[in-house]
Amino acid sequence: MTVTRFAPSPTGYLHIGGARTALFSYLYARRNGGQFVLRIEDTDRERSTQAAVDAIFEGMHWLGLKSDVEVVYQTQRFDRYKALIAQMLEAGTAYRCYASKDELDQMRAEQQARKEKPRYDGRWRPAPGKTLPPPPAGVDPVIRFCNPLEGEVVLNDLIKGEMRFANTELDDLVIARGDGTPTYNFCVVVDDLDMGITHVIRGDDHVNNTPKQMNIFKALGAEPPAYAHVSMILGGDGAKLSKRHGALGVMEYRAMGFLPDGLLNYLVRLGWSHGDQELFTRAEMEQLFDFDHVSSSPARFDMEKAYWVNHQYLKTAPMEVVVPEFDWHLRRLQLDPAAGPALEAVIDAQRERCRTLAEMAEKSAFFFREPEGYVEKDAAKHLTDAAVPVLEALIAGLDALPEWSAEAAHGVVQVVGEQLGVKLGQVAQPLRVACCGMAISPPIDQTLLLLGRERSLTRLRAALAWIAGPTDG
Template sequence: MTITTRFAPSPTGYLHIGGARTALYSWLHAKASGGRFVLRIEDTDRERSTDEAVQAILDAMEWLDLEHDGEIYYQTKRFDRYAEVIDWLLAEGKAYRCYSTAEEVEAMREAARAKGEKPKYDGTWRPMPGKTLPEPPEGVDPVIRFATPLDGETVIHDLVKGDITISNTELDDLVIARADGTPTYNFCVVVDDMDMAISHIIRGDDHVNNTPRQINILKALIGDFAELPVYAHVPMILGPDGKRLSKRHGAVGVMRYREEGFLPEALLNYLVRLGWAHGDQEIFTREQMLEHFDIEHVQGGASTFDPDKLLWVNQEHLKMAAPEDLVGELRWHLARLGIEDVDDTRLAEIAAIQKGRCKTVLEMAEQTLFVFQPVTEYEPKAVKKHVKAATPDLLAQVRDGLAKLDEWTGEAASAVVKQVSADNEVGMGKVAQPIRIAVTGGPVSPSIDDTLVLLGRDETLARLDAAVAAFASEPG
């Protein structure tokens, strides 16, 4: 059997962290076995679904590189198929038209509650042997209800939670088409999973209550002896306060994490560990996740989202990344900061120098702006602390020594700085910090040799010339 999983988000907002983890688990389970991963957009809720939300989901999936197989399915493009299946269920006596109003159904539920029974529709319009149905009221468009089995049990074989058994007497006759003819979520999902040959359904455990209803509909379509999908309901993600993760915990759309400078590989690494482990290993490449992930070893309890842990994971991925693999994200962040048209070689050079000292790619981009932007002013506090009467002369000596270098390397530049420091019998800080302020405008940058290598010979000399002139007028 070919393992086929699916990720089926509703486009009513951004792709959140919980959805991204579900997508990842589904992708890993399929791809590790050479199976198929289907992307399906469940957009039947036309009031809440938007084109912007669809695009946000697609953008997030592309950035995370969770590539789907085949076409993207949209439920709104499958209404003819749903109508065909509903007609078949009606013809087979497995569904029926119900003319009860919403108010009548609510009254039925209240009556059941008063008796201490499960509140549900009472089957007024359900055809039964020997039962005479009321005359359909004029001018009322019926809903279509699925005829849920009246006895027996529905068993969910769940890879995470174990077997879950539900008595069919607990289940309602589910509405599968509204009065206006539009199909409902629980029905569309079943038809889609059947048509797309989904073998494993991995989703959040907030869907557990839907599953027995969907299983009964699926059995009505494929027969009791056909193979049902295998289910895996993964637990929710909690905030640090133990409550369901939400915006108040900083839970945002996946693409916000890109904006904040996280690598997709790091985010996936963090998400895979929210509920699953492989020994004590914390850092995983995509290849290692594919090798080791097992949906049956996902824990049954909820996981807690820890932003600090995510930041640490991201930093570790930055450190171990090849510089050329960081070029795309660094280019994206620099462009958002107004820096464009930088070639790949230059970006890889920057990444090689900066990746070990930054926690995010955004930080890397921000700390590299000095390379592309001229120094128009010097940070006053830094000047007051580090620029003294001797500073202009020291910088002039550094400038002259750098100008004479045969090759522009970090080692050669560092040797010049050390020589000026020794010749003038002053500490390295008396020379290095003024250089840093002169060429970046402030007291923080990579090491002096790396900073000068990033700037290049001509730009370094020009900035030192400007600083010598500016600092000469400073009170010493």
């Protein structure tokens, strides 16, 4: 069975690159009827925080990338790591190193002076015929892995193809610190082994770790999993992705108004393609994703394209997906979703013209609370003395309607224009500014329907009073 994993270190939020890696791992497991596992690599106790763990969970939950098994924490597995390290010491595939920091610094300085690649020189590595000095008193040794001294590691990467690493270029890496804490490269191997991980999908910044980990697998008598190293994401200008390009936490994209599947659809196309298709349902992503069509070249993040993709989703996503997110955005603006029309109706009225839910919430605020004032340029243009007879006629016509409907309201707007001999815009725009506080809204008949009779008339009368200005007395 195919088993993939996403294994973030909880030292910060779930960023966009990590989300893409998680998505690729999730989709590959789904495509092959396997399991997707979330593992929290929290052995770095100084940098790992509970807030970061919570941020990872929040981001993964929002994206709908659910682990198929209980989440694994490395800090809960220390006994397992220590037991295996003891076995390796017994088997001679690991050894204790008593070299001090000063010794190691001097060793590296001498190597650099000789223009050699800095690496551990094996001074505490046991070897036939080699006599090691007695362990110095009061020193807690690190445990080093006996990396093979000959041959090479051949990595058949599912994205990058074949890569070869000479063992002479690899180090006897530390697998446990002096305090007994196991290190990243060792824990990853043990976890992948114990969890039956068949495919490791991760960023290509891990390529240099892979031959070391493959050698540890072999020292433990196990075959390494398949590896797929995903290329990095660059900004649109080709520079390293930064916050100005869109390197934000996943939940910041929620705050910006993205739908989860809209963001995932954009992320899946950062490096993967299926012909010329741009838009995919989640089911299509799960069915079609493969590594044959993942590029080994860096992908470029284009925020405008991300907005475009999100808008396509926003226009067509089912209400059960959009309504909870829209509700969340309204509450962020201190708006009560129950204080206005049905959210489904507002979404239907706005989804064609808004690229994000944040934009939709801002442009729909007037449905849920009284406008705090008028947009100055819109009021100056449309709430003038010339608008007074228009507003008075609209009040009379709308107040007299036997039923409140979009069709009936539209009819009043037309009649007022005909009676006063003005164009439709000269009626609709003062009406729009009066009711919405601005000159942009859904079609005016739809806007009036959603506002309701009482709210619409109250706002029209308030606009008349505003044009008249303060009165004496």
